[in-house]
Amino acid sequence: MSKPTPLSGFPEWTTSQRMIEQFVLDRIRQTFELYGFAPLETRSVEPLDQLLRKGETSKEVYLLRRLQADADGPAGDDALGLHFDLTVPFARYVLENAGKLQFPFRRYQIQKVWRGERPQEGRYREFLQADIDIVDRDTLPAHYEAEMPLVIGDALRALPIPPVLIQVNNRKICEGFYRGIGLTDPEAALRAVDKLDKIGPAKVTELLAETAGASEAQARACLALAGISAPDASFADAVRALGVTDPLLDEGIAELVAVVETAAAHAPGLCVADLRIARGLDYYTGTVYETQLRGYERFGSICSGGRYDNLASAGAVSYPGVGISIGVTRLLGLLFGAGALSISRSVPTCVLVAVGAEEERAGSNAIAEALRSRGIPAEVSPNAAKFGKQIRYAERRGIPYVWFRGAEGDQVKDIRSGEQVNAVPGEWAPPRVDLKPLVG
């Protein structure tokens, strides 16, 4: 059998990287729970018609099919696909369980998702998202839109990563403004403006004329709006100075002011109102979020989301929501690629118990058990090689302590400093920082 090769877009980390990932996930989960979000896991597959409710990305959905299924059979709406994000499965779950849920319903969900995209650095076909959403019945207060960045700010600031900047905008501002200047296709205008960073103002002007039927003056106004950015409520003055009036616009400004001011009070420097942020397709109806990692701006957003009013509805009842999602795999992939995340050892082991001779292994096992019973990760040496070899076994893995049994009592050695002291298995404990691998 020839040597297996990687699968494009399906990353597999090393054990060290996986320990870092688990550390990151633990921290994120702790923060989400501090804010009262309840854990939820949904199944990996959804009926295709559910997955396709949100747009034209059907080609990127992975289908699930049994080997024995009719290969030529039609892949109808009842075909199963791996979920493409966590918001759509969540909306489906809310509808399915509406009768059992307490509203407003706050949940977090940390799971793999799958997209058949062309992979590159920070873009994968199988990746982890850490998602929070709040949904309510019929109406959802706007203050939840201000809460999202606070949670994310706390979650990301608790990680050993560079600072982040959350860019926020509000769909009502864009749509109200576009309507106010007489554009009839706000969605087309939004998509054109969204490309501003990539293709520049001249090309966006062309695109606005082509796809949204914008005159030169209208295009100029759109670009003026998109150019507004401020870390505080002053963006509102800049918008009003453009002289466009529309009720939806005013509503959006008020909501965005609340988001920015709440963030500024809680976490100065975390958020900026940036009116060029458009985000994806059509289902966002209020605040939208994107997040840049300082120093990694060229890789795009590592955390995004927004408010949606029409994702879940059953009959006369609707369930508006707001959510945001951390792209955990992208975040880690970028930092791993830059060598910006490390861990103090490649295994959880804190103490390696040496074996003097194979006949004495039982004694070493007993010592390891005593250590483990007090929460100290310990393993026993794989063989009774020379002690130098056993120490090297520990050193290669970053294990900080080696335990030696002796006729007149045991000793434990800190192999980093070389310091060796008398120790008793039922009493000795490492300094707190050495108990678990350190991520930095």
Added chain:
RNA sequence: GUGGCUGUAGCUCAGUUGGCAGAGCACCGGGUUGUGGUCCCGGUUGUCGUGGGUUCAAUUCCCAUCAGUCACCCCA
């Protein structure tokens, strides 16, 4: 999904107008008869990404494919 660039040892990379595959680091053994790291000596690094083609001969040239990366597409 479309196009560009790249692919040689565990890692970073040399290399040959087509003629037996190299260096540093790492790793293994010994010096060091049971306490590593420094130093000295020695050793292995390998289907040259994979599969085909041209050729007396291919790591080198050609085609395909896989993987990585970049741009586009898309980004719930």
